[in-house]
Amino acid sequence: MDFRQRVEELVSQIPHGKVMTYGQIAAMCGNPRAARVVGGVAHYGDSKLPWHRVVNKSGGTASGYPGGKSEHQKLLESEGIIIDNFRIKNIEEYQWHPK
Secondary structure (H helix, E strand, C coil): CCHHHHHHHHHHCCCCCCEEEHHHHHHHCCCCCCHHHHHHHHHHCCCCCCHHHEECCCCECCCCCCCHHHHHHHHHHCCCCCEECCEECCHHHHECCCC
16 A cells, blocks of 8 residues: 555544644654645545545644635534634644554
């Protein structure tokens, strides 16, 4: 399985109401320095995956998300995640750490 496939597999498992960071995903998929590559996979990858559950290291929403930061925020809020000014408040509360 290549890096892109590992990223998509992991993103497909992020539970409702939880998030992961680009860097966290990159590290778990075998390349901790590839957070930007994860962003590229998100941008060009399978659009059916829950990419809205992927945020930057400080819990910020992505301007490149379809519909922009406000759409990204809206989808996260629909899952009960508290966001203020396009940033998750207390990201540790919502961050998913798969086993």
